[in-house]
Amino acid sequence: MPLADGPLGAVHRAVASRVVAALATRFRDLDLAEEGYAEALAKAAARWSDGAPANTEGWLYRTAERAILDRLRRRAVRQRHAAAEQPLLHEEEEEDETMLDTALIPDERLRLIFVCCHPALSDEARIALTLKTVCRLGTVEIARAFLVPEPTVAQRLVRAKRKIAEAGVPFEVPGPQLWAERLEAVLATIEIAYAQAHEDGAGSGRHAGFGPEMLGLTRLLAELLPDEHEVLALAATIHFAEARRPARIDPAGAMVPLAEQDPDEWDRVLIARGDALLRRGFALRSESVRLLKAGIHAAWCRRRSLAEPAPWSKVLALYDGLLRLRDDPFVRLNRAVALAEVASPDAALAEVAALDEERMEAYLPYHAVKADLLRRTGETALAAEPYAAALALAPPAAEAAWLRGRLVECT
Amino acid sequence: MQYALLIYEDESVYGDGWNEAMQDVIGRHVAFGQKNGPAIRGGQGLHRTAQATTVRTTGGQQSLHDGPFAETREQLGGFYIVEATDLDEAIAIARQIPIAKDGAVEVRPVMPAPEGAAG
Numbered sequence: 001m002p003l004a005d006g007p008l009g010a011v012h013r014a015v016a017s018r019v020v021a022a023l024a025t026r027f028r029d030l031d032l033a034e035e036g037y038a039e040a041l042a043k044a045a046a047r048w049s050d051g052a053p054a055n056t057e058g059w060l061y062r063t064a065e066r067a068i069l070d071r072l073r074r075r076a077v078r079q080r081h082a083a084a085e086q087p088l089l090h091e092e093e094e095e096d097e098t099m100l101d102t103a104l105i106p107d108e109r110l111r112l113i114f115v116c117c118h119p120a121l122s123d124e125a126r127i128a129l130t131l132k133t134v135c136r137l138g139t140v141e142i143a144r145a146f147l148v149p150e151p152t153v154a155q156r157l158v159r160a161k162r163k164i165a166e167a168g169v170p171f172e173v174p175g176p177q178l179w180a181e182r183l184e185a186v187l188a189t190i191e192i193a194y195a196q197a198h199e200d201g202a203g204s205g206r207h208a209g210f211g212p213e214m215l216g217l218t219r220l221l222a223e224l225l226p227d228e229h230e231v232l233a234l235a236a237t238i239h240f241a242e243a244r245r246p247a248r249i250d251p252a253g254a255m256v257p258l259a260e261q262d263p264d265e266w267d268r269v270l271i272a273r274g275d276a277l278l279r280r281g282f283a284l285r286s287e288s289v290r291l292l293k294a295g296i297h298a299a300w301c302r303r304r305s306l307a308e309p310a311p312w313s314k315v316l317a318l319y320d321g322l323l324r325l326r327d328d329p330f331v332r333l334n335r336a337v338a339l340a341e342v343a344s345p346d347a348a349l350a351e352v353a354a355l356d357e358e359r360m361e362a363y364l365p366y367h368a369v370k371a372d373l374l375r376r377t378g379e380t381a382l383a384a385e386p387y388a389a390a391l392a393l394a395p396p397a398a399e400a401a402w403l404r405g406r407l408v409e410c411t
Numbered sequence: 412m413q414y415a416l417l418i419y420e421d422e423s424v425y426g427d428g429w430n431e432a433m434q435d436v437i438g439r440h441v442a443f444g445q446k447n448g449p450a451i452r453g454g455q456g457l458h459r460t461a462q463a464t465t466v467r468t469t470g471g472q473q474s475l476h477d478g479p480f481a482e483t484r485e486q487l488g489g490f491y492i493v494e495a496t497d498l499d500e501a502i503a504i505a506r507q508i509p510i511a512k513d514g515a516v517e518v519r520p521v522m523p524a525p526e527g528a529a530g
Contacts, residue, residue: 120498167520168412170497178499 021112036064125160232281233290239274240297254401420514439509454491
């Protein structure tokens, strides 16, 4: 879409998801909404050369709505039976520029998010559809982020939209009975998508621009659902994690472990926003897995400089809290890292040794943590093997560079 | 919209025919039918797959086979046709379908019959 790069690009990006959401819920059809919006954009490009209307959003919505009604009318004429029975829609409506300027459109983005994240869709379909429809990422960008060919993403989107239409996925915010399950599906979708964005420490590689989209999405969700502590916790976590992105990689391109990152390079504005979100979350509920995980990020982000001691004992206490809520080997592994600092690497090594090796085998941090602990207990020769095992799991470039550096020290 | 709710279970839990599991599940189906009566448009239980005969067409040639179309761990044992406003409502009904032990209910939207077709 050439407009997206032109002078109207900013307007387009700001209002697109709102307008498409309003159209999609009005017509209960994602394709019609996108087609109508594209038509309205093309008209805007032609007409706004002398200046945009005051209410660009309303203008785009009404123009798209009209384009869609035209399409439906043409479709109805083609299917003669239906046309004979149904009155023509809005035939008498004339273009009225003043109305276009004042029309307010409802914010239906929450409904759209629930449609895109319906648990009847596969994880990858939900992620692709949410990124495309709500975050307005292009198919090419999504394909690049997930390292899959563009036609694969396009096909996922087509299939997802077809399922929504044909299986009757509702264009509604779920009621109280389904709320918990459906909200969990939304949060899980964002978490999986973000985990993939976050994996690449550099953030300048294939996921460039993708973390910020997730940031925007969780901020929006926190705005729309201000009383959901899980939403606030996830939004806070993503704010903290994105705040640290500039410090996650050294000039040579290697990953910098959290405790060695220079807090000076962290984004204080994002951290303040994360703190505010998390405070609201904890005000609603004393603890939950997501709140405690966000709390660990917050503990780190409170560090002001490398001279200040790292918050290991606070982090250890939070991991203990997490384990009380849900015993999980991945949490135990992370706890061991903190335990090594607060108690000793030997104590941590004993914890790691107690984990189910088979279950952890494909999990890169398991090998990296084990190697690090062995190195620190003086078992340098033994550390080489788990470092190599971590490298064999094909980590992103920055992490691989760091692991290779450590491996060289051990051999 | 109409949805077919297809019930898959390991039919061996029902033994050879009339056992306790069967008796129990039938009672629960009756209760399910009473509770969801207004939505239910049809449905039946099916005899065991041992009683199935499959007519297969391959390259225009038809042949008969003893048994179901494919050997699977769980078998289609019955179905309901329900009327629901959307997928969420259909899923809510599917969740209430009694299952003897382990099993699955597939929720499939039914194609609207073409104009002029029976049904």
